[in-house]
Amino acid sequence: MxxxxxxxxxxxxxxxxxxxxxxxxxxxxxxxxxxxxxxxxxxxxxxxxxxxxxxxxxxxxxxxxxxxxxxxxxxxxxxxxxxxxxxxxxxxxxxxxxxxxxxxxxxxxxxxxxxxxxxxxxxxxxxxxxxxxxxxxxxxxxxxxxxxxxxxxxxxxxxxxxxxxxxxxxxxxxxxxxxxxxxxxxxxxxxxxxxxxxxxxxxxxxxxxxxxxxxxxxxxxxxxxIAADIRYVDLVWGGHSPKLLDYLRTLDTKLSVSAESIYLKVFPHAKESGKDFERRMNEIVQKGIELGGAIQTISPKKETLEDVFVKQVGHMESRV
Amino acid sequence: MNRFKFYIAFARNAFREARHNKVLHIAAGFAAALILFSLFMGEVSMYQNEKVVKDVGLAAISLLGVFVAIYLGVTSLYQELEKRTIYSIVSKPIRREDVLIGKYLGMAWILGVAVVMMTLYLYLVTSFIEAKIDFALLPAIALIYVELLVIAAVAVLFSSFSTPFMSGFFTLGFFLVGRVSHILRDFGERSKNDVFKFFANLVQKVIDLEPFDLRVHAVHKLPIYMEDFWYPLFYGCVLTALLIAGSLVVFRRRDFK
Missing domain, CATH: 3.40.50.300 (P-loop containing nucleotide triphosphate hydrolases)
Structure with missing residues (x-):
């Protein structure tokens, strides 16, 4: 009941x-x-x-x-x-x-x-x-x-x-x-x-x-x-392998390089399913390791309730 | 739930609230001072000392009571709504009708205590000028109390849908019209205008507070017949019941915003 x-x-x-x-x-x-x-x-x-x-x-x-x-x-x-x-x-x-x-x-x-x-x-x-x-x-x-x-x-x-x-x-x-x-x-x-x-x-x-x-x-x-889908993934690489850097630059991602690390922000493509995004991430990680990179952190960022709330309330505002 | 238990809880709470109310303290102080002052007024009268004290004393009890009845009637329900204490009360397994009846019984208790205390005080003051207790005052005081119950019920009725100011204004109007309605009826009897005659008669039949005033009888030791007491008592009870029933109708379906 x-x-x-x-x-x-x-x-x-x-x-x-x-x-x-x-x-x-x-x-x-x-x-x-x-x-x-x-x-x-x-x-x-x-x-x-x-x-x-x-x-x-x-x-x-x-x-x-x-x-x-x-x-x-x-x-x-x-x-x-x-x-x-x-x-x-x-x-x-x-x-x-x-x-x-x-x-x-x-x-x-x-x-x-x-x-x-x-x-x-x-x-x-x-x-x-x-x-x-x-x-x-x-x-x-x-x-x-x-x-x-x-x-x-x-x-x-x-x-x-x-x-x-x-x-x-x-x-x-x-x-x-x-x-x-x-x-x-x-x-x-x-x-x-x-x-x-x-x-x-x-x-x-x-x-x-x-x-x-x-x-x-x-x-x-x-x-x-809260959508189970990942909004983006933060990837931090340790070390500066030139091959790795060249490879990462070819990707459609946000990249920033500091003295000790490489920060990579990978977004799913439009209409890309969760599984496809996961597969693409695996490929990036695998290839990066092959090119001499060492992963420091991987953190997938999911949608928060705040995102859902702002999105829904904001959508409503625009309709009203 | 045992409704009686709830009424007691409400009445006790209303009494606690009144005990901490400065406005009521000041009003009681004023009435007490007035009764004390009547001792000096009696001194300047010609052999009417004790009558002046009793007359002023009964008037002070009535005035204080009317003030308290209107004040409590228009503010106590309004404050429950304004301060939203009503929210947590209505959420309990209580019917709305019981909330209003509980509040009214609380007021009746406070008025009763105020009248009893003022009566004892009046007897104390009169003891300075006569060495006996004048029980002839009691019927007059009892009817003052019944009148106060009617006025409190009027105030509750108005406050169930109006602001304290408007409720106070209307209730005071009711009291004043009720006290002079017999004069209005006399005017109507003498008038050649049938509409006015009908209207004046109707007002006197519905709102008539004059029978509650036995002050002159009590002070001047005039005989008080059975109907002088029972008629206003019965009329007061019926009027109060009708007024409270009217309040319940409004209160039952009202949104507490």
Missing amino acids: NVIDVEGLSKDYRQHFWTPLRRVLHNVTFVVREAEIFGFLGPNGSGKSTTIKILLEIIFPTEGRAKLFGKDVGDSDAKRHIGFLPENPYFYDYLTSTQFLEFHGSLQGMSRDQIHSRIPKILEQVGMRGTEHMRLRNFSKGMLQRIGLAQAILHDPKLVILDEPMTGLDPVGRKEVRDLMLQLREQGKTVFFSTHILSDVEMVCDRVAILNKGHLLSCGKVDEL
């Missing part, structure tokens, strides 16, 4: 009652499976938060439907298994960490005993141990983000939805959140998070969806989205 099932979701907004309707989400369809980390990727204003709000019934869709655990969004049973961290969370700043978690735990239907047995464990998990009696008004942005995470996982949900969870965190904090996501996945939980920080997605996500201007551009496994 899919944990999240979104089909043909569209949303129209009206800024004021006298302004015309504007479509901010266009026929978005995707699924999120059990025990995976799903990254919802897109630039600011792409519709990520709008989709999340629909999933949590904070807003209602204009068209389409969304299901959580096979039930329509808004279903109390489904909501019981969800933990949610909103973007830029603001919480009641007059509460202490404990009071804040007590409040959210009771809204989840947890008993007082359950809440109090979970609080120390959860605070430890988000690195907030020792803040039990501190008021939230004294927290930094990063601490607020962590306490927000704590309320999201307090009731041990099966699905954790995080809207821009890395916002306001320093590199250490970001790593800790990534580790927490991985930890949740290990426990069999599903993590759905939105972000525009590509490196985070590449590091932890099983699958991603790319959204721009309310359109879903692509959805799939990270390594499927």
Whole structure:
């Protein structure tokens, strides 16, 4: 069973009652499976938060439907298994960490005993141990983000939805959140998070969806989205054999020569298949060695998620 | 989930919030100062010392209550939306209706505590001029509380779709019209214009806050009949229920942007 099932979701907004309707989400369809980390990727204003709000019934869709655990969004049973961290969370700043978690735990239907047995464990998990009696008004942005995470996982949900969870965190904090996501996945939980920080997605996500201007551009496994094909190969030769240099100059490549090394950047030809490119590379390497060259490094450069993202979003911009 | 448990959680949270609200502290301080000042006003009256203190005291409780009811009614829901705390609340296994009812019950609790505290304070002040507790004030105070519940419900209704300023403006308008609607009806009775007569009568039937004011009865020891108390109590409950039901209709399908 899919944990999240979104089909043909569209949303129209009206800024004021006298302004015309504007479509901010266009026929978005995707699924999120059990025990995976799903990254919802897109630039600011792409519709990520709008989709999340629909999933949590904070807003209602204009068209389409969304299901959580096979039930329509808004279903109390489904909501019981969800933990949610909103973007830029603001919480009641007059509460202490404990009071804040007590409040959210009771809204989840947890008993007082359950809440109090979970609080120390959860605070430890988000690195907030020792803040039990501190008021939230004294927290930094990063601490607020962590306490927000704590309320999201307090009731041990099966699905954790995080809207821009890395916002306001320093590199250490970001790593800790990534580790927490991985930890949740290990426990069999599903993590759905939105972000525009590509490196985070590449590091932890099983699958991603790319959204721009309310359109879903692509959805799939990270390594499927990133083309398996090599963009180019960096080849560094040690030593200066004149024959090698003459040979390399005959090739259709980028060449630069320094005192000790020869740098070669080999691009695949247009319409050249991956296998043909691989064969051509083998020939270059073999021939170079025969001509007295010694290879220092070979590094094939593949497409990154950033390349995919920029390409897709850029393509979309040009269409719009 | 046990809804009652949720309401308690919400009411407790609302109360904690109110405890840290400086605006409410200042308002309570002002009302307390007004009651204290009535001691001096009583001094300059002719043998009416204790009546002046009680009259001003009840007026101060009512004024403070109306201010708190409007202030909480228009700001508390709006702040949940503006600061987006509503997002993490709505994502919980709770019906939207329960959020609004929980917020309203929280307000009712705060208003109740404010009225009880001001009443105790009024009794403390009156103890300087008379050595007994005047229980005749209690029905008047109880109806002040019911009136405050109605006003809070009006504020919640307006704030479910409007800004705090507009909601406050409309709610204050409701309160003022409600307090003078019986005068409007009297004007209508004397008017030869049938449309005005109908309109004035209608307004008085729908918005009538005058029956909640038993101040004169309580202060001057006039008899308070059963219907003087039960009618406004019943009217207040029905009106509050209708207003909250109206808010729920708006709140249930509203997008929290």
